[in-house]
Amino acid sequence: MPIWHLQISGFLGDNVAGNCQVMGKIRDQRNHTRQGWKCVESMGYDIERFVGYVNEGLLCSICRDVLEDPxxxxxxxxxxxxxxxxxxxHHSNCPEDRQVIDVSVLRPLYRYMKNDLNRLQLHCKNRExxxxxxxxxxxxxxxxxxxxxxxxxxxNAGCTVQIERRNLDGHxxxxxxxSRECPNGCGYTILSAEDTQHNCVAELRTELELLRSEMICRVEEAKHEMESRLDSQRRHMVQKESVLQNEIEELKNPLPYVRGQFNIVTPSLEELLYCSELILAFQSQMSRVMSDVRSLMAAERQHRQELEQAELEKRELMELLRGLQKDCRLSTAEGSRKTANFRPLARLESAKRKPREVTVI
Ligand SMILES: [Zn+2]
Ligand SMILES: [Zn+2]
Ligand SMILES: [Zn+2]
Ligand SMILES: [Zn+2]
Ligand SMILES: [Zn+2]
Structure with a gap:
């Protein structure tokens, strides 16, 4: 429970609310224990700081000071x-007239009262x-x-001195x-309090030691990480190896079956080979027959040509014969003439002498 509440409830019971004498006591009490009040929350402006008359309506009904944040x-x-x-x-009523109220019904001050309040003149709190x-x-x-x-x-960090703003620079x-930077160039910021004890070499040595131990830590961490990575990779490899082993085993198992199938297939293959040899022999025979057929066809073409030739000769002989018969009829009619009898025979002789080609197959 806050200090101020103890103080109020101690003096201002519900039965004595609104009693000015009691309020005066509260203010006296507050003045005596100002530190205790101040440390809780600001409540009201001390009426003694104000210049001139302050309307009673601008005073807080609880602390009896001038309203603050009303x-x-x-x-x-x-x-x-x-x-x-x-x-x-701890109450649910107005401390002045005991009407029932709660936080939700509280409203800002009327504007005219707020203006009056804002216009009040007062001394700075640092007057003393x-x-x-x-x-x-x-x-x-x-x-x-x-x-x-x-x-x-x-x-400055670490300094607990409270000082008036106007004296801050001096302080x-x-x-x-x-703090200031070391004038010897070690790079350290030296607090004024330890100015005389500063030893650049010692500071740097400490720093170096720190860095070294930090490095060792980091190296150890990196080593651990590498080891754990290697470990997991090794595990992975072992797993892979066992998977491969299983696959090899699976490949080994079907070998007898494959061998059996091979034995079944081999005789068929031999039969196939035999068949293909037969086919080859048949093909060579066929090609021989084809060449025979081709030569027969050529011979037939030859015969046909000879036949045509013979036909031509036959037609010529027939014409010759017709010519001879005509000549005979003329000679019979006109009388015998020796020279004319000899000419048809000469024609026959010339026809007999024509070359004849006979092809024998
Ligand atoms: Zn108040
Ligand atoms: Zn009231
Ligand atoms: Zn001031
Ligand atoms: Zn300081
Ligand atoms: Zn230094």
Whole structure:
């Protein structure tokens, strides 16, 4: 349970809600334990920081300070967001008039109230450190973010010093945690605190040792990886070998069967060979017969030519015969003439002398 809630519930029971005296006590208590309040969440602007009169309606009903990040209940009572959210964790009513409310009914402040609130003038929270800035509530946050009197942490890593912004540069110049590069060129960044102890050789030796051990680690890792890869490859090879062995066994098994088949096929092959020899013999015989046929056909062609020749001769002889018969008839009619009797016989002789070719097969 947050500290502020203990404080409120201790003084502000449901029975005494709205009692100004009690509220005053709360504020007193808060002032006494400011650190405790601040560490929880910001709640309300301290009314003492404001210049001039502040309307009662712009005060938070819970912390009685000027509203910070305000919300309004339907009963028109206004509260800092942090105050009312904290209140509603353990209550379900308005702390002023006890009307039933919850977080869902809370609304932003009326615009005119918001404007009034924003116009209020107040001192910077760093007034106690010397800042004399007075500005409107609307712009106080922006000022305080950049206020030269704000306490900020040193920007050097490891330094816990909190310092006013305006003094930061001065502090950084002497901060024990400021760093600079080694002037001897070893490449190290030296913190001011260990300036005198810096030994370039020792630093580099340490670095070297680190690098060496890192290298050894990496080499070991690479070695392990290679070994595991080799191992898996070896396993793979063994598997392959056994698969190949199985295949060889399978190939060996069908040999007897193949041999049996071969024995069956061999006689058939011999028969086939014999048949092919027969076919070859038949073919050579056929070719001989064909050549005989060809020569017979040539002889027949010869005979036909001779026949045609004989036919021609026959026609010539017939003509000759007809000529002779005519001559005979003329000689019989006109009387015998010796010279005329001799001419047909001479023609016959010449016909007999013509060469005749006879082909004998
Ligand atoms: Zn408040
Ligand atoms: Zn109310
Ligand atoms: Zn300031
Ligand atoms: Zn520092
Ligand atoms: Zn060095």
């Amino acid at each position: 919300l309004q209940a339907p009963c028109e009572h206004a509260f800092c967001t942090a105050c009312i959210h904290g209140w509603l964790v 450190y010397g800042c004399e800035m007075v500005c409107s509530l609307e712009s106080i946050d922006r000022h305080e973010r950049e206020c030269e009197y704000s306490q900020i942490p040193c920007s 950084l110049a002497v901060c024990e945690y400021r």
